[in-house]
Amino acid sequence: MNCEYVKCLEFFSGIGGLHYAFILSEIKGEVVASFDINTVANSVYKHNFGKDPITKGIDSLTIEDIEKYKANCWLISPPCQPYTRGGKSLDDKDQRAKGLLHLIDILPTLSDLPNYIFLENVLNFEKSKCREKLVNQLCLTNYEITECLLTPLQFGIPNDRLRYYLMARKRSNSFELKDIILPHEYLKNATIHQTWPLSSMLKKDYQQENHSEPSDTFLLSTYLEKLNGEEIKKYLVPEKYILKSFNFRFDIVLPTDHKCSCFTKSYGSHHIYSSGSLIQTKNLEFTNYNFEDPSSLLNLELRFFTPEEIARLHAFPLKSQVQKSCDDLLKSNYNGPYLEFPENISIIQKYRMLGNSLNCFVVSKLLRYILFL
Ligand SMILES: C[S@@+](CC[C@H](N)C(=O)[O-])C[C@H]1O[C@@H](n2cnc3c(N)ncnc32)[C@H](O)[C@@H]1O
Structure with missing residues (x-):
């Protein structure tokens, strides 16, 4: 392990998903600015984080x-709209890609x-012009790159959130010029890993530290709060949302x-x-849903996951952990920082920020096992 x-530096920090992940990785260091x-x-x-x-x-x-x-490390989670259909897939032409493109441009001038x-x-970033520009710059400035597409399901967490990740480590200056990988060569042969552990990983350290890998994903119930009648009411899906959803096979x-x-x-909205x-x-015994007749779904009392439940599925450290899963997520000696929302934050704002965040x-x-190993 790196010493x-x-x-x-945490760019596009939001509610600090990358900061929590860095702390959970137990790598010696700190986030100096976000x-x-x-x-x-x-x-x-x-x-x-104060x-x-x-x-x-x-x-x-x-x-x-x-x-x-x-700083000797950049953690970056730029807006995803440039690469989604909902965001019109404008890629590098999207205003919201400007921040990332600026970081790519500024990198070699430091x-x-x-x-x-x-x-x-998000998924599709791997096919984007922005990724091509990033990878180009990283090859030219002599970084070793690992890319992957992974979902928390592969880590035993019952939430599907397929995401693109790139890890780049600067090669030492003693690296010979003739060994530099040219961008077009990298792009031609690049592997986007889709299994965990990655096939390229030095598995020894990983296996030593992870004796009890989950053999199956945990039940959702492990992540759910025990809500009383009043609390459940707060999260019930309004009937009008369901009745308007003729033939939409929502999940x-x-x-x-x-x-x-x-x-x-957009979670929690119509x-x-x-x-x-x-x-x-x-x-609960009824699962033969008829989406052509949304009124038939009303007696299922559908509710939204609470922000707390989503935060738990995204593996944010919370004061009230109920899950037994991901045992090594919060070691018994973990004493914060935790994710808490100030009182003035509305439920819909919580959903918006958690939807933008990461696992x-x-x-x-x-x-721990790729970037800093
Ligand atoms: C995908 S979210 C990242 C969320 C973060 N990883 C988290 O855990 O909450 C993108 C973030 O970029 C911010 N953002 C977008 N454009 C920006 C810009 N030009 N400069 C700084 N922040 C920007 C947004 O406000 C949003 O919080």
Whole structure:
């Protein structure tokens, strides 16, 4: 395991998913500064980490703004809309890609390039122009790159959230010029790994530390809160949302299931189709759903997952952990920081921020066993 003290810059920090993942990876180091323009997410970040993220747009950061932290690691989770159909798939032409493109441009101009770079994004990023530009720059500046597409289901967590991850390590200066991999060669032969552990991994360290890998994904019930009648009412899906959903096969799950679908930032709103699963709380024996007759679904008392349940599925450290799964997620000596929302944050704002965030457990493993190994 790497012994160097790691000083991270966290770009597009949101509620700090990458910061939690870094802490959970137990790598020696700290996040020295974070950057985000969303004031609501920043207030949550400050509440939990005691430090304000920098609100200057990442697309206008100067070399000095970055160099003054003397960081040797960049953690990056840029907006995903440029690569999604909902966001019109404009890729590098999308305004929301400007921050990432700026970081790619600024990288070779730094006097000290970061030794480590981690990036998280959605499926389809791997086919984008932005990824091509990033990989090009990383090859030209002499980084060794690992890319993968993984879902928490592969880690025993019953939530599907297929995401693209890139890990890049700076090669030492003694690396011979003739051994530099040219961008077009890299792009021609690149493997996007899709299994965990990755086939390229040095598995020895991983196996030594992970004796009890989950053989199966855990039940959803492990992650659910015991809600009383009043609390359940707060999360019931309004009848009008269901009745309007003629022929939309939205995802209904039972507490005994081993999987729920990806929660997006529209979860909890009237977009009940494809924004995340709904839990059936009544008539659990009935699963032959007729989506052509939405009124037949009303007696199932469908409810939204609570923000706390989603945070738990995303493996954020919470004060009230109920799950027995991912035993090594929170070691008994873990004493924070935890994810908590300040009181003024509404439920819909919580859903939005959690939908934008990431799975801290998956990222912590990638940091520990790929980036910093
Ligand atoms: C996919 S989310 C990242 C969420 C984060 N990883 C988390 O765990 O919450 C992208 C974030 O980028 C921020 N953002 C978008 N454009 C930005 C820009 N130009 N400068 C700084 N932050 C930006 C958004 O406010 C949002 O919080």
